[in-house]
Amino acid sequence: MLIVQKFGGSSVANAHRIKEVAGRVWRTRQRNNEVVVVVSAMGDTTDELINLAHQVSPDPSPREMDQLLATGEQVSCALLTMALHETGAPAISLTGPQAGITTDGVYGKAAITGVAVARLRAELAAGKIVVVAGFQGAGPDGDITTLGRGGSDTTAVALAAALKADLCEIYTDVDGVFTADPRVVPEASKLPVISHDEMLELASLGAVVLHPRAVELAKFYGVPLVVRSSLNDNPGTVVKEDDGMERTHMVSGVAHDLNVAKIGLFDVLDQPGIAHRLFAALAAEKINVDMIIQGATRNGRNDIAFTVSRSDLKKALAVVERVQEAVGAKGYTYDDQVAKVSIVGAGMITRPGVAAAMFEALSAEGINIEMISTSEIKISCVIKESEALRAVRALHAKFGLDSIGER
Amino acid sequence: MLIVQKFGGSSVANAHRIKEVAGRVWRTRQRNNEVVVVVSAMGDTTDELINLAHQVSPDPSPREMDQLLATGEQVSCALLTMALHETGAPAISLTGPQAGITTDGVYGKAAITGVAVARLRAELAAGKIVVVAGFQGAGPDGDITTLGRGGSDTTAVALAAALKADLCEIYTDVDGVFTADPRVVPEASKLPVISHDEMLELASLGAVVLHPRAVELAKFYGVPLVVRSSLNDNPGTVVKEDDGMERTHMVSGVAHDLNVAKIGLFDVLDQPGIAHRLFAALAAEKINVDMIIQGATRNGRNDIAFTVSRSDLKKALAVVERVQEAVGAKGYTYDDQVAKVSIVGAGMITRPGVAAAMFEALSAEGINIEMISTSEIKISCVIKESEALRAVRALHAKFGLDSIGER
Numbered sequence: 010m011l012i013v014q015k016f017g018g019s020s021v022a023n024a025h026r027i028k029e030v031a032g033r034v035w036r037t038r039q040r041n042n043e044v045v046v047v048v049s050a051m052g053d054t055t056d057e058l059i060n061l062a063h064q065v066s067p068d069p070s071p072r073e074m075d076q077l078l079a080t081g082e083q084v085s086c087a088l089l090t091m092a093l094h095e096t097g098a099p100a101i102s103l104t105g106p107q108a109g110i111t112t113d114g115v116y117g118k119a120a121i122t123g124v125a126v127a128r129l130r131a132e133l134a135a136g137k138i139v140v141v142a143g144f145q146g147a148g149p150d151g152d153i154t155t156l157g158r159g160g161s162d163t164t165a166v167a168l169a170a171a172l173k174a175d176l177c178e179i180y181t182d183v184d185g186v187f188t189a190d191p192r193v194v195p196e197a198s199k200l201p202v203i204s205h206d207e208m209l210e211l212a213s214l215g216a217v218v219l220h221p222r223a224v225e226l227a228k229f230y231g232v233p234l235v236v237r238s239s240l241n242d243n244p245g246t247v248v249k250e251d252d253g254m255e256r257t258h259m260v261s262g263v264a265h266d267l268n269v270a271k272i273g274l275f276d277v278l279d280q281p282g283i284a285h286r287l288f289a290a291l292a293a294e295k296i297n298v299d300m301i302i303q304g305a306t307r308n309g310r311n312d313i314a315f316t317v318s319r320s321d322l323k324k325a326l327a328v329v330e331r332v333q334e335a336v337g338a339k340g341y342t343y344d345d346q347v348a349k350v351s352i353v354g355a356g357m358i359t360r361p362g363v364a365a366a367m368f369e370a371l372s373a374e375g376i377n378i379e380m381i382s383t384s385e386i387k388i389s390c391v392i393k394e395s396e397a398l399r400a401v402r403a404l405h406a407k408f409g410l411d412s413i414g415e416r
Numbered sequence: 417m418l419i420v421q422k423f424g425g426s427s428v429a430n431a432h433r434i435k436e437v438a439g440r441v442w443r444t445r446q447r448n449n450e451v452v453v454v455v456s457a458m459g460d461t462t463d464e465l466i467n468l469a470h471q472v473s474p475d476p477s478p479r480e481m482d483q484l485l486a487t488g489e490q491v492s493c494a495l496l497t498m499a500l501h502e503t504g505a506p507a508i509s510l511t512g513p514q515a516g517i518t519t520d521g522v523y524g525k526a527a528i529t530g531v532a533v534a535r536l537r538a539e540l541a542a543g544k545i546v547v548v549a550g551f552q553g554a555g556p557d558g559d560i561t562t563l564g565r566g567g568s569d570t571t572a573v574a575l576a577a578a579l580k581a582d583l584c585e586i587y588t589d590v591d592g593v594f595t596a597d598p599r600v601v602p603e604a605s606k607l608p609v610i611s612h613d614e615m616l617e618l619a620s621l622g623a624v625v626l627h628p629r630a631v632e633l634a635k636f637y638g639v640p641l642v643v644r645s646s647l648n649d650n651p652g653t654v655v656k657e658d659d660g661m662e663r664t665h666m667v668s669g670v671a672h673d674l675n676v677a678k679i680g681l682f683d684v685l686d687q688p689g690i691a692h693r694l695f696a697a698l699a700a701e702k703i704n705v706d707m708i709i710q711g712a713t714r715n716g717r718n719d720i721a722f723t724v725s726r727s728d729l730k731k732a733l734a735v736v737e738r739v740q741e742a743v744g745a746k747g748y749t750y751d752d753q754v755a756k757v758s759i760v761g762a763g764m765i766t767r768p769g770v771a772a773a774m775f776e777a778l779s780a781e782g783i784n785i786e787m788i789s790t791s792e793i794k795i796s797c798v799i800k801e802s803e804a805l806r807a808v809r810a811l812h813a814k815f816g817l818d819s820i821g822e823r
């Protein structure tokens with residue numbers, strides 16, 4: 010088999026962990042597999058480099074930030090390769106550009122445009138384990154560009170797709186994808202399998218074990234993906250295309266996000282272009298808007314509510330203050346003591362009554378729902394932050410998750 | 417003018433120093449100069465990376481060491497570029513490979529084979545200050561290779577030569593080249609001018625302000641070189657071809673080296689190949705031998721003495737122990753309490769009696785000479801370490817250096 014293994018920053022945080030990873034990689038290689046390894050920067054390296062940059066400049070140029078940050082992965086891929094040599098394994102490190110990864114050249118958030126696999130193939134053919142620096146590639150002019158945070162997952166899936174790998178293993182510090190956060194719900198269990206779409210929803214809900222870009226890429230190219238722990242040999246969670254078969258549960262997991270703030274505008278004009286004006290102004294400030302709710306129209310006027318992450322609240326309120334007159338709002342309100350709880354499951358597409366069951370469970374706990382948003386495989390509710398963890402436990406029990414999966 | 421400026425690790429040791437360097441570079445640019453900057457890694461970065469590597473592997477592969485170490489200069493060139501942007505200066509950072517620097521591909525101690533200046537010229541033509549990562553270049557297969565310690569000086573001179581720069585300024589934390597170590601000889605003064613050959617001798621004597629490879633390269637290509645301080649605006653020392661004119665002093669400086677150990681072999685066979693056998697064995701262990709003295713032959717036998725750095729003494733003694741029988745030695749001795757004092761000056765080629773004056777000065781101080789070695793522009797004596805500093809002061813006075821140069 011040809012296997013791509015990706016190890017995150019905590020898995021290579023120090024020399025000891027790097028040696029452990031080397032042992033695991035070498036064992037994989039010794040089972041007659043070809044192995045390509047993708048590594049993130051060690052531990053807090055990226056944050057330390059960002060901090061260093063900000064000591065020099067409050068707003069560093071994206072090109073120079075990429076030149077700076079790309080060193081983090083270069084360090085860890087060189088060190089892991091040395092550790093592999095130490096175990097007796099033949100290995101070579103390649104930076105993203107050396108590995109043939111090309112991007113669209115957008116500094117700080119480049120998209121991978123291709124992988125020229127000749128060098129990778131040659132090193133594999135020479136019997137080598139190839140250790141690739143994640144998170145980076147060469148722009149059209151040969152400059153170093155980074156893929157943005159979480160980009161190492163994307164590197165791994167892109168390499169797996171380009172090499173037509175048999176398996177892409179994403180190693181992290183948890184055992185896989187859980188039915189809920191085990192710190193909140195002791196009964197939470199690991200899911201043996203999850204669909205790409207469910208994984209995407211969970212990732213966007215803050216239960217991030219895998220970057221959504223990587224999941225989308227894996228889905229598009231049909232890359233077989235496993236999320237598993239670098240701390241043990243447990244089998245992890247397989248992320249694969251939902252085949253609709255053997256679906257025993259409507260809901261696969263319950264997610265929560267405490268980093269939520271809500272803003273509401275009253276009596277906005279019900280005219281074309283109004284919503285665009287508001288959300289374009291927010292986008293111009295690079296504020297990521299999550300849920301958007303627009304209520305029923307009364308007297309040619311609407312209420313619009315939306316959520317943002319709490320760190321963006323101040324910036325978002327400044328935008329609202331500026332545009333409220335232009336959108337004809339009579340006022341606005343905000344609340345940073347809210348949370349979002351969500352149920353996710355490919356099974357709910359075909360099962361009516363899932364939303365009703367969710368609302369019933371929250372109601373039975375006396376929890377008030379402030380906003381609701383639904384997709385085909387997800388229902389999210391904004392509630393008071395103080396009630397969030399109780400809500401998660403109630404929903405986990407309601408949908409029969411206390412008793413499934415592996416422990 | 418087109419000026420290449422090189423800043424060493426201590427000049428870019430932290431954000432504050434980096435900003436100071438940016439100010440200096442920008443002022444140079446504003447005086448209507450084109451500027452290319454070469455930087456070393458910040459402060460102790462290279463040592464920290466080496467330490468990290470040794471935590472993973474006692475003997476890391478040279479290729480992976482280069483992949484690792486090259487990040488140090490990449491970090492500092494990105495940070496200096498950000499600091500330049502902050503001052504309002506147009507600037508761009510380039511790694512060694514991006515700057516078109518190619519090498520012979522020997523990991524860890526690559527030699528520069530060429531500089532493809534197209535990118536450098538284009539960025540300069542666009543009005544940019546170009547900040548190049550020192551110490552590195554691309555090998556024949558595109559892999560990153562480092563030039564070895566002190567390689568950033570070589571990078572600067574190579575770029576100056578390739579761009580036909582009007583001036584190459586090497587910034588360091590001293591004011592220039594002195595007639596002796598000012599910590600030992602308070603009367604020591606800065607030399608306004610020194611010849612390439614004198615600089616080479618001083619560099620090899622441990623009074624290193626400029627890497628000897630860089631001096632040789634500058635000499636070969638006729639690159640105008642200045643060594644000056646990054647802490648003030650003093651003019652520094654100009655390193656240039658000796659033109660034999662206006663030479664007022666036989667001796668330009670007195671150097672000393674306390675990191676010396678001496679080994680002597682008694683009664684070695686006086687046959688062809690004997691010296692080769694000994695010194696080849698030492699070279700095979702990568703022991704750098706400095707002075708070598710072979711005395712007059714008596715009865716078909718010789719005494720051979722040589723010096724090594726103290727850190728190599730133990731390894732060197734093991735080699736001697738192993739080969740002494742093969743070279744027919746009757747025994748050996750060693751001393752690690754010795755030092756080397758040297759006088760250097762292009763003027764001594766044409767002036768007889770310089771050696772005699774040196775020996776007279778040492779004799780007047782009651783200092784015994786244990787070994788003597790001479791070149792066209794240098795005379796070195798090995799003496800007791802405890803007498804070294806007294807010897808330096810006596811020689812500095814003897815050759816009239818207490819009263820020349822700038823203070």
